[in-house]
């Protein structure tokens with residue numbers, strides 16, 4: 001114990017100086033109750049709380065840690081880079097090397113700009129789309145999350161209205177008038193919208209594998225339809241690959257589904273656990289961006305050499321070790337382990353999976369493809385599952401609507417442990 005404060009003690013301290021005790025809301029355990037565990041260390045597939053409790057981790061810091069925690073090579077790359085200085089505010093070789101890698105791996109990408117978070121990436125990609133097309137309207141889908149930029153913090157209006165409402169206080173209604181919200185998996189909705197407003201729409205933004213409101217797998221034909229209709233109307237298609245990019249494969253979801261966007265945004269995995277985001281597209285579109293073009297975008301720490309080193313090393317390891325294939329195998333293994341357990345559970349539960357992203361879907365019938373099809377009563381059941389797993393030292397995200405992540409640090413024995421614990425929890 002080394003005389004450390006407990007998680008609860010720390011959290012009480014945190015609440016005095018941090019709003020809600022956290023720096024990102026979902027960490028506060030609001031949806032599951034109780035007080036969050038405070039972490040002092042993490043390595044491989046495990047995190048260690050300040051009490052010295054080891055938890056098998058499927059949160060992976062919400063997606064970035066595709067190699068697991070504190071991968072020795074990534075840690076070394078960070079240490080070595082920081083020895084050479086932590087920021088220059090000037091071009092450096094490693095940012096060029098990571099840009100080359102990203103452009104090489106992601107289909108159709110010619111130029112990329114680095115930022116410091118996924119939020120900045122989507123915010124800036126939308127600015128580029130508006131600058132490039134000279135149009136203002138943006139279409140997004142309910143159930144997709146694109147970070148917390150004002151124009152994207154919106155929810156669908158009531159009824160058939162597609163005009164958005166702010167989903168956060170502090171966002172002027174006038175801002176979100178430029179954002180239209182549609183349900184996923186709805187061709188008629190998008191067709192009608194483009195019929196009415198097609199010449200004013202700058203871009204359609206979507207998570208091609210929506211993973212922020214459960215895992216809402218889309219038909220490839222629907223994504224192809226979005227590709228076709230945006231092209232026909234001179235609007236851009238933006239794939240928000242902040243979760244899926246460099247996780248579902250070297251070419252992200254775009255490569256997996258065979259649909260190429262005009263702009264793609266990245267975050268999470270691309271920074272190898274440090275704060276990095278990026279957005280990119282064709283030379284033609286990206287040349288809108290300052291200093292080449294009129295769309296302003298900048299960042300004091302953008303292309304930060306330490307963060308770039310972490311991202312580059314992560315991608316190099318994934319390539320070298322055939323990481324994406326290994327993760328797919330792990331995903332299949334998880335499915336095999338969980339399937340019999342889920343099938344014999346008392347209440348409906350299924351596993352929705354895409355590569356190394358998985359979601360426990362607590363409802364019967366076929367897996368939902370849009371947020372509107374998710375059964376909200378799952379939240380109560382989820383609380384029991386979450387606390388049951390946690391009491392068995394397994395950490396999943398504290399919300400029924402968050403996905404889980406596999407990393408290369410997960411081994412067969414970890415999946416066995418997860419399956420056994422889940423089996424016990426679902427029977428009890």
Ligand SMILES: *Cc1c(COP(=O)(O)O)cnc(C)c1O
Nearest residue numbers: 117118119145146147242243267
């Ligand atoms: C996490 C996420 C973001 C926001 O990224 P931050 O780094 O948290 O700002 C944007 N889009 C998607 C799809 C995400 O999952």
